[in-house]
Amino acid sequence: MTMLLKLLLGFLCGVAALASDDSDAAQQGPLPLLLVSFDGFRADYLRRFPMPNLKLLYSQGVLVEQLTNVFITKTFPNHYTLVTGLYAESHGIVASNMYDPVSGKHFQVGRDKDPMWWNKARPLWVTALDSGYKTAAMMWPGSDVVIGNRTATHFLAYDASVTFKQRLGNITNWMLGNGKEQGVKFAALYWEEPDRTGHLFGPENTTAMRKALKEVDDDIGLLMSELKRTGLWGRVNVLVTSDHGMAQCSTERLIRLEDCLHPNNYTLVDLSAVTALIPRKDPEAVFALLKKCHAHMTAYLKKAIPDRLHYQNNERIQPIILIADEGWTIVQHGNKLPRLGDHGYDNSLPSMHPFMAAVGPSFRQGYRISDLNSVDIYPLMCHLLSVPPQPNNGSLTQARCLLEAESFGDAPLFVSLVAGIFLVLATVVFLFRGLRKCRPLRSRRFRRLPIDDDDGEEEPLYE
Numbered sequence: 001m002t003m004l005l006k007l008l009l010g011f012l013c014g015v016a017a018l019a020s021d022d023s024d025a026a027q028q029g030p031l032p033l034l035l036v037s038f039d040g041f042r043a044d045y046l047r048r049f050p051m052p053n054l055k056l057l058y059s060q061g062v063l064v065e066q067l068t069n070v071f072i073t074k075t076f077p078n079h080y081t082l083v084t085g086l087y088a089e090s091h092g093i094v095a096s097n098m099y100d101p102v103s104g105k106h107f108q109v110g111r112d113k114d115p116m117w118w119n120k121a122r123p124l125w126v127t128a129l130d131s132g133y134k135t136a137a138m139m140w141p142g143s144d145v146v147i148g149n150r151t152a153t154h155f156l157a158y159d160a161s162v163t164f165k166q167r168l169g170n171i172t173n174w175m176l177g178n179g180k181e182q183g184v185k186f187a188a189l190y191w192e193e194p195d196r197t198g199h200l201f202g203p204e205n206t207t208a209m210r211k212a213l214k215e216v217d218d219d220i221g222l223l224m225s226e227l228k229r230t231g232l233w234g235r236v237n238v239l240v241t242s243d244h245g246m247a248q249c250s251t252e253r254l255i256r257l258e259d260c261l262h263p264n265n266y267t268l269v270d271l272s273a274v275t276a277l278i279p280r281k282d283p284e285a286v287f288a289l290l291k292k293c294h295a296h297m298t299a300y301l302k303k304a305i306p307d308r309l310h311y312q313n314n315e316r317i318q319p320i321i322l323i324a325d326e327g328w329t330i331v332q333h334g335n336k337l338p339r340l341g342d343h344g345y346d347n348s349l350p351s352m353h354p355f356m357a358a359v360g361p362s363f364r365q366g367y368r369i370s371d372l373n374s375v376d377i378y379p380l381m382c383h384l385l386s387v388p389p390q391p392n393n394g395s396l397t398q399a400r401c402l403l404e405a406e407s408f409g410d411a412p413l414f415v416s417l418v419a420g421i422f423l424v425l426a427t428v429v430f431l432f433r434g435l436r437k438c439r440p441l442r443s444r445r446f447r448r449l450p451i452d453d454d455d456g457e458e459e460p461l462y463e
């Protein structure tokens, strides 16, 4: 009987813990989430350069050593993927320079705020509004565009002259809220480095990259200290990632289109590691010339672009796509190398991959995995925020292992469930013994009541 009382007490404590958890959740909802992107942070920079602050961050959280991003490995397509979970062909931001044959419009990065380019998808800073949350997006690609007739609650028009510290200051203020306005649940913060330095000097320029990455690491240090100073550290989840890597280019690795066909034969839409063009004359003839143009360039007719690139089903993907090999640059003519470092190449190349680190109450501590698809970050963020995900190309299957709750960290819930089951079983035993006093046993089968066997075997009962 004393045992039964103890069990009852245990159960009530468990229920109380569960109830208080529920009321907290009801009052505050999920923890706020801050998503930070450092443009062009190639995964192996982490191994090549000292990054003490970033290492400190993920030592208290999780690290994904390589993120398989989406094709083409450019800034705008990949940043929109991070906040939608969609491949470029599905969200519609397929390149830095685009032509839409339906509307006849042209798009150029940084100069176009026409919603039609972005409206095929809805970014998380918009959909999270539907859950009653405030959101913020600081210079993230697309954040100053009205998408689906809405923007984030807070945003600033893109301005490269606004420092990281100023951007961060706005973000922490928006996350904190004030007497009048609630803090935001989701905030996205964009910073241009180390992409800018990577283009200017190339990723193999150790001196230049060390300097740029020291500054990036200092910014991560500032991020951590500001979150601590404002009391947000430990009360928010923070995800630090990037859009793509960087490859070293060279004047020795130029591919000149003029060597293969006259410019009168095509209209150029995008010229980069991946070149998009529209043939003006017989498409098959133009394609035949480009196909044998250069050993380090692969030409594809749109219909033959490999499925694994997920880069076909969109009218903004042009009839002919040229993909340069890693480190090769496609130019129309001449010997001038536009950039010493570039990206956009095949997303299966490790040099094109960024990384991801995360820290906060929802993440495990000191845990790392080797890889993850960047389309999986969106469902992970929706899960953290309890926001219903829009249809997307990602999955929570792999990312789930990064979460503390998946490693039995949700102790009150787990304890209450085990205690509850234990109490029910104990009550059955108690009643059974009481009944046995009243009448003789007809069968012995209840004697095997599995009170000792069925201890849950540490299975996650709350799945």
Ligand SMILES: [Zn+2]
Pocket (backbone or CB within 6 Å): 040, 075, 195, 196, 199, 343
């Ligand atoms: Zn770039």
